[in-house]
Amino acid sequence: MSEAALVTRTAFDAEQVRKDFPILHQEVHGKPLVYLDNAATTQKPEAVIQAIVDYYRNDNSNVHRGAHALAERATEKFENARVKVAQLINAAEPREIIWTRGTSESINLVAASWGRSQLKAGDRILVSAMEHHSNIVPWQMIAEQMGARVEAIPVGSDGTLDLSALREMLDDSVRMIACGHVSNALGSVNPVEEIVQLAHSVGALCLIDGAQAMSHLRVDVQALDCDFYVFSAHKMFGPTGVGVLYGKAAILEAMPPYQGGGEMIETVSFSGTTYNQLPYKFEAGTPDIAGVIALGAAVDYLQSIDREGAERHEQDLLEYAEAKARAMPGITLVGTAARRTGVLSFLMEGTHPSDVGMLLDQQGVAVRTGNHCAQPIMDQLGIPGTVRASFCFYNTRADIDRLFEALIKAKQFLVEE
Structure with missing residues (x-):
């Protein structure tokens, strides 16, 4: 992206923003990539690469x-x-x-x-x-x-x-x-x-x-x-x-x-x-x-982007993901503080987080599993770690839909078979 293109957008548009990030437009294991590991590292817009x-x-x-x-x-x-x-x-x-x-x-x-x-x-x-x-x-x-x-x-x-x-x-x-x-x-x-x-x-x-x-x-x-x-x-x-x-x-x-x-x-x-x-x-x-x-x-x-719009969009993503998680049997949310941003951390009953992460990856959904370099709080909660889906303003509700579709398939493979 040229400096001339770095103009402030009048309204936040996640689909438009996604076009600035070339890595998002690829397939992983034959599936369109859904990148939900933003807490580990965010992707780079073309302007940064250039x-x-x-x-x-x-x-x-x-x-x-x-x-x-x-x-x-x-x-x-x-x-x-x-x-x-x-x-x-x-x-x-x-x-x-x-x-x-x-x-x-x-x-x-x-x-x-x-x-x-x-x-x-x-x-x-x-x-x-x-x-x-x-x-x-x-x-x-x-x-x-x-x-x-x-x-x-x-x-x-x-x-x-x-x-x-x-x-x-x-x-x-x-x-x-x-x-x-x-x-x-x-x-x-x-x-x-x-x-x-x-x-x-x-x-x-x-x-x-x-x-x-x-x-x-x-x-x-x-x-x-x-x-x-x-x-x-x-x-x-x-x-x-x-x-x-x-x-x-x-x-x-x-x-x-x-x-x-x-x-x-x-x-x-x-x-x-x-x-x-x-x-x-x-x-x-x-x-x-x-x-x-x-x-x-x-x-x-x-x-250059609408930061207020991005914050509202990210909060909408978190609320949408939380609602889907609460509606899915066997999912336990980890971390439910009143003020949160960017992270949906959870466990799936009867599974280990690393197994869930591996099966999500096979469906093109990138998340992180483990203790997230926060072992003391995991020890306090009595769990080995979590599955962590972390969001950014270039994510969409469609990404979250893909996450939960993949979770349902992972559950069927790990728990119900």
Whole structure:
């Protein structure tokens, strides 16, 4: 898609949007593809694919240090992507946007850099019980090193975070609250505004994992007042291997570098080294330049569609799928919080999720099965995992009809024969 074609559409049209995603128009096992694994990774519009091709075909060069036209063009597009991301989430300034390899590295960066410089024995880090492993393990690692401890914020059986329990856990020993904006396993939308306020009420910082939110919700980090917000390009229609760490400038300034190497330095000598300014202090080495530029194209694409219309469409898909699930005997929904988006997680009586997933794939329906890197909440619920169908604005009610037609056939094969 050319930049000229990236105009804001006056109304949301899922069928029209689907034309922008070439991968959706194929057959799998002789069946038209129904892609319902968007929580794992979203598909890429032609504009994003073309941005990668254009960089390598026309502008391939390292950024910031080259004294020639290719380097200048690459650097301009690379830094323009930073501006676009800052505008998308309403960061106060572009230097608050740090490029990483993904949500996991963004969290590891904060845990290692902030944690190593700020945590001490007896400090507490509160993490919701429904978190992705990426928002648990880095905190456990730094807590073990520093003598701090990680505690789980309780989550109800319906997938709702227990704010009352969180309030009771708060005191001045809490230094960080880390919580997902949207649960990848259950689809729960957490009350992140209140969580940030509660963290600040005891002098703690708050990190929000927005990996599952960016493709569904509009995010304003200044309105949230969160200290850190992290997400991955590949879950918001961009490429794999690129992520974002947003942090308040004053906090980032006080944090030591995460890695050493080129770009993150100001001067180097054997008598000592001084470090670069934000954001480059945290961007050691040659980055994924093509990926960052393609993320900029993904932001352009998101800005070109009717986001309100897309959100309404996705909510309609979820409600339609839930109604069909409740009407189908033997289906148990997992995660029924009042506010949810993008995810239908369920079990089929008498079957294992992996068997169901395999039979759906044979019918051209792509879903995910397992614990979804959220083992603690699955253990709490007493289940090995779920079948997860996750939706995006390029999905349609026809996709959901195909899902349930395939589920009926899977049930007949696994249970009724």
